[in-house]
Amino acid sequence: MTEPTSTGVDHRLASVLCYAGWWVTGLVFLFAERQHRGVRFHAAQSLVVFGVLSAVMLASGGASAVAFFVAGPSFRLLQAAGNVVWLGAVALWLVLLLRTWRGETWRGPMGAGLAGKIAG
16 A cells, blocks of 8 residues: 555655656655655755755856866866766666665665755
């Protein structure tokens, strides 16, 4: 028997959807889901983890754009660092989608504590 959610979506599917659109769907489900603690945790973890990763990628892209005009050799290094962060984020995203679909709750080492507080 599945636990009820205030969104009317199965809790396992809702948990997966929290990660589907990175921090955006996490934010949507954090506000939409009022009842199910597990879905709220996944929404908050998605918001924290992918929000931070998005900010890091944005900062890396901005820094590499500035370096393109100011210091050519630094541009390649910053661009490579941004690519590594992006690849890591995509790998983490796929792992979270798969593990959540299986019904597992993976608590990330960096975002789980804050996510738990946000989820209430």
